[in-house]
Amino acid sequence: MYCSKCGKEGGPGPMCQNCGAPLASRQSGYPGVQTKKPGGTASMVLGIISIVTCWFPLASIIMGIVGLVLGIVGKVKGAGGKAVAGIVMSACAIPLSIIMAAIGLTV
Numbered sequence: 001m002y003c004s005k006c007g008k009e010g011g012p013g014p015m016c017q018n019c020g021a022p023l024a025s026r027q028s029g030y031p032g033v034q035t036k037k038p039g040g041t042a043s044m045v046l047g048i049i050s051i052v053t054c055w056f057p058l059a060s061i062i063m064g065i066v067g068l069v070l071g072i073v074g075k076v077k078g079a080g081g082k083a084v085a086g087i088v089m090s091a092c093a094i095p096l097s098i099i100m101a102a103i104g105l106t107v
């Protein structure tokens with residue numbers, strides 16, 4: 001963890017080993033709260049499921065839309081990488097399942 005006062009690596013303790021300032025979490029937020037990533041993991045999981053199930057277009061589109069919405073909500077709330085992964089995978093799964101539906105209807 002880096003000290004916000006002197007900018008050096010402050011060490012493992014709650015106080016900076018260089019200047020004694022409390023290693024308050026300017027980057028990491030409040031302890032215990034920053035681990036909560038609303039929607040990120042759920043969005044990523046739904047994105048994966050909707051890609052895997054793209055040959056069941058109805059289920060895939062529903063999960064893709066839910067995953068996309070959860071991903072956007074999670075991103076807005078600061079979920080980060082997992083939410084972005086969920087948005088990307090859901091955004092890929094929706095057209096993919098539409099294509100699969102089109103193929104299924106025409107073949």
Ligand SMILES: [Zn+2]
Binds near residue numbers: 008017018
């Ligand atoms: Zn310091």
